Amino acid sequence: MHQFVYQRPGSLPEAVEQSMQAREGLFLAGGMTLIPTMKLRLTAPSNLIDLTDLVELKGIRQEDNAIIVGATTIHAQVASTPEVRDLLPALAALAESIGDPQVRNRGTIGGSIANADPAADYPAAVVGLGAIVKTNMRTIAGDDFFTGLFETALDPNELIVAVSFPIPQRAAYMKFPNPASRYAIVGVMVSQGDDGVRVAVTGAGPNVFRVPEMEQALADNFAPEVLEEIMVSSNELNEDLHASADYRAHLIKVMVKRAVVAAS
Amino acid sequence: MSVTVSITLNGESVSAAVEPSTLLVELIREHFRLTGTHVGCDTSQCGACVVHVNGCSVKSCTLLAVQVEGADISTIESLAKNGRLHPMQQAFKTHHGLQCGFCTPGVIMSALDLIANNPDPSEMEIRNWLEGNLCRCTGYNNIVRAISAGAQAMRS
Numbered sequence: 001m002h003q004f005v006y007q008r009p010g011s012l013p014e015a016v017e018q019s020m021q022a023r024e025g026l027f028l029a030g031g032m033t034l035i036p037t038m039k040l041r042l043t044a045p046s047n048l049i050d051l052t053d054l055v056e057l058k059g060i061r062q063e064d065n066a067i068i069v070g071a072t073t074i075h076a077q078v079a080s081t082p083e084v085r086d087l088l089p090a091l092a093a094l095a096e097s098i099g100d101p102q103v104r105n106r107g108t109i110g111g112s113i114a115n116a117d118p119a120a121d122y123p124a125a126v127v128g129l130g131a132i133v134k135t136n137m138r139t140i141a142g143d144d145f146f147t148g149l150f151e152t153a154l155d156p157n158e159l160i161v162a163v164s165f166p167i168p169q170r171a172a173y174m175k176f177p178n179p180a181s182r183y184a185i186v187g188v189m190v191s192q193g194d195d196g197v198r199v200a201v202t203g204a205g206p207n208v209f210r211v212p213e214m215e216q217a218l219a220d221n222f223a224p225e226v227l228e229e230i231m232v233s234s235n236e237l238n239e240d241l242h243a244s245a246d247y248r249a250h251l252i253k254v255m256v257k258r259a260v261v262a263a264s
Numbered sequence: 265m266s267v268t269v270s271i272t273l274n275g276e277s278v279s280a281a282v283e284p285s286t287l288l289v290e291l292i293r294e295h296f297r298l299t300g301t302h303v304g305c306d307t308s309q310c311g312a313c314v315v316h317v318n319g320c321s322v323k324s325c326t327l328l329a330v331q332v333e334g335a336d337i338s339t340i341e342s343l344a345k346n347g348r349l350h351p352m353q354q355a356f357k358t359h360h361g362l363q364c365g366f367c368t369p370g371v372i373m374s375a376l377d378l379i380a381n382n383p384d385p386s387e388m389e390i391r392n393w394l395e396g397n398l399c400r401c402t403g404y405n406n407i408v409r410a411i412s413a414g415a416q417a418m419r420s
Contacts, residue, residue: 006284006330100396105320
C-alpha cells in the first residue's frame with residue numbers, strides 16, 4: 001500500500017482536529033474493510049486516524065427502550081453481549097453472521113455503516129430497526145443515513161459516535177449469503193415496533209432500501225401469506241456473477257417470508 | 265517515515281522500527297523471523313495468517329503493526345514447550361489433521377480461540393468457527409476431529 005501518516009488520538013476532539021488538518025485523512029476503526037482496500041491500492045489516504053482509544057465510541061448500554069452501541073464496538077461483542085442477546089436477538093444474530101470469527105474480533109459497527117457497502121449486514125439493521133445514528137455533530141435518522149452506493153449522509157470530518165436501536169416487539173434478520181465472502185446477496189431485517197412494521201433489504205440494490213408494500217401488508221397481518229401477491233421489481237437491483245437482478249428480486253420475497261416466520 | 269512498535273511477542277518484550285504501512289504479518293515474519301505464521305490469500309479470507317492479539321484470534325494480514333502497539337501477540341511458535349507439542353498440535357498429528365501444513369498454524373490458532381471460550385465445542389460449533397480458515401488438502405473432516413480431540417486433551 002502507499003505510505004501514510006498514522007495517528008492515534010486520545011480523544012474525540014483530537015480525532016476531529018487531526019482529520020481537519022490532514023490532507024486526505026480517513027478514520028480507522030477495525031480496518032477490516034479499509035486495510036484490504038489500501039492493500040489493493042483502491043484508496044490511499046494521507047493520514048490514518050485510529051479511533052481505537054476513544055472512550056466516547058466504546059461500549060454497549062441499554063437506555064430507556066433502546067440499545068445503544070458505541071461506534072467502535074466489534075461484531076463479536078454485539079453478538080455475545082447479554083443485553084443484546086436478550087432484548088434484541090435479531091441484532092446479535094446479524095452481528096454473528098458477519099464474515100468469520102477473526103473478522104468479527106476486529107470489525108466494528110461504525111466502520112461498517114460509514115463504509116456503506118451495498119452488501120453489508122448492518123445497514124439492514126439500521127433501517128430495518130429504525131435506528132438513530134449519533135455523530136460528533138448531530139443525530140441522523142437511519143432512514144436518512146444511506147444515500148447511495150458506498151455513500152452516506154456523513155459530512156467530511158464527521159464521525160459516528162454510536163448507533164441507538166429502539167427495542168422492537170419482534171424482529172428477525174434473514175440472509176442469503178455469498179458462500180465464500182458471506183456478504184449478503186440478499187439480507188432482510190423485518191421488525192414490528194412502536195412505529196409499525198419495517199422491511200429493510202441489503203445486498204440487492206446500490207444501498208439498503210425499504211419495501212413499503214410489504215410493510216403495509218404485514219402491518220395488517222404479520223404472516224408470510226400476505227406477501228404472496230406482492231411482486232418485487234428487479235429494476236435497479238444488482239446484477240453480477242453471483243445472482244441476477246431477477247434472482248435477487250425472488251430472493252427478497254423468500255427472505256422476507258422467512259424473516260416473518262422467524263420473528264413470529 | 266518509520267515509527268517504533270513495541271509489543272509482547274510470545275511472552276517477550278520486543279520492539280521494531282517499521283513503516284506505518286507494515287502489516288502485522290510482515291512484522292512477525294520478516295522482522296522477527298517467526299515464519300510459522302503464513303501469508304496465503306493476503307485478502308482476509310484463508311486464515312493462514314491467524315495469530316492472537318490480546319487473546320483474540322485475528323487475521324494478521326489485515327492489521328497494521330502500528331495498530332497493535334502495546335499488545336500481547338501470540339503465534340504458533342508459542343505453543344510447544346521445551347520440544348513438547350501442545351495437546352492441540354499433538355491431536356493434529358495423531359488425527360492426521362494436516363497434509364501440506366500450510367493452513368495448519370492458522371487453523372490451530374483459530375481453534376485455540378474457540379476452545380478458550382467454549383472448551384467442549386460440538387462438531388457444528390467447530391465447523392462454523394472454521395469459516396475463516398480455508399484448507400485445500402484435507403477436506404476438513406480430520407481437522408474437525410483433531411480439534412475435537414485436542415479440546416478433550418486440553419480439558420484433562
